[in-house]
Amino acid sequence: MQRISVIGSGTMGSGIAHTFAQYGFDVALVDISAAALTKAQATIASNLDRQIKKEIIAETEREDILGRISTYTDVDKGVRAADLIVEAATENEQVKLxxxxxxxxxxxxxxxxxSNTSSxxxxxxxxxxxxxxxxxGMHFMNPVPVMKLVEVIxxxxxxxxxxxxxxALAMQLGKVPVEVNDYPGFVANRxxxxxxxxxxxxLYEGVADVEAIDxxxxxxMAHPMGPLQLADFIGLDVCQAILQVLHGGFGNPKYAPCPLLVNMVIAGKLGKKSGQGFYTY
Incomplete structure (x- = not known):
């Protein structure tokens, strides 16, 4: 497999495209929004600069990696030559189907x-x-160029x-693939x-404030990031969507999203991507 199409150019899609291109694959990055593709290209370039500073890649590799990524707003054109398609669109069942x-x-x-689906x-x-x-399922972790795990579902x-x-392909990317079976949330998000x-x-019950909990x-517990900050980075809407899948799949009330989470999503407080969640960005 040499020609990879990535559908969706958000945080995960751009990270997946970056990683495949870094390891020598030809990538078609597909999104219906031209503006989103432009933003993704800028993000990938910025992340490559960060890798150069950390001496992960050589400066001479930067343009070659960027040159392996082509962008498309037409899905049909973006997938017509693919050996592998990795879907990284919004975590919405009907959209994915x-x-x-x-x-x-x-x-x-x-x-x-x-699919890079979380659940x-x-x-x-x-x-x-x-x-x-x-x-x-090929569930990468965020940030994709850094995190080693790929859940293979x-x-x-x-x-x-x-x-x-x-x-084998995940191993070519320097990742550690872990095979799991298809149950709600798989392993990571369950x-x-x-x-x-x-x-x-x-937090909702007033046991402690945000910083204290984290x-x-x-x-x-030696976590590198507290759970509330991590929720902000994942996106509170994504957290809610995954919990709803778990709740629907298992029918257990323990998976029902906390009312505070539901209200924050309704209010548009989605975490880092909206500038406000449990923290201000």
Whole structure:
């Protein structure tokens, strides 16, 4: 697999495109918004400059990496030559199902279709296509160029061949692939999101303030970032969406989003990306 299409140019999509290009792959970065693509290119360039300062890459590599990334606002053109498509669009089930139905009809028969979803069923996504055995989850962590983990999620019909190819590909990117099965939240978010939700409840019930909660978890549990700050970086709307998937999938009230989280999302306080969440940015 040499030609990679990434659908969605937000934080995760731009990071995935950056990482593939850094490791020598040709990348088509696709988004319906030209402005979003321009912003993504600027972000990737800035992150490459940071890598140069940290001596992760040489300065001479910068332009080659950027040159491997082409941008498209037309999905059909962006996926027509892909060996692998990694979808990194918004965490919305209907958006993803519609997108996979579309790209399944537009890309070559051999193309593997991967989703970077945080929680939505790979089996359900695969059912929207005519190639369920070639659909898989490839859940990168943020920031993608830095974080080593990739959750490789097998849907009900995902073939061993597809799983093996994606696992090998993740290793080519310098990542550590971990194979998991297709249940709500997979592993990472099934464990992480209840912790974040409980931290929000701890604030909601007045047990302690934001900085106190985060400080306890950083100093007491050796977490590099407190759960409330982490929620801000993930996006409070994304946290709510994942919790809703967990709640719906398991039917357990412990996964229901805290009322404070729901109200903050309604108010547009989404975390770092909106400038205001539990902290001000």
């Amino acid at each position: 519609s997108l996979f139905e579309q790209i399944d009809k537009r890309c070559p028969q051999h193309t593997i279709l991967a 939505i069923s790979i089996t359900k996504i695969a059912a929207a296509t005519q190639r369920p055995e070639q659909v898989i 097998k849907g009900y019909s995902t073939s061993n061949d597809t799983t093996n190819k994606v696992t 464990i992480l999101m209840p912790m974040i939700n409980e931290a929000i409840y701890t 400080t306890v978890m950083k100093l007491g």
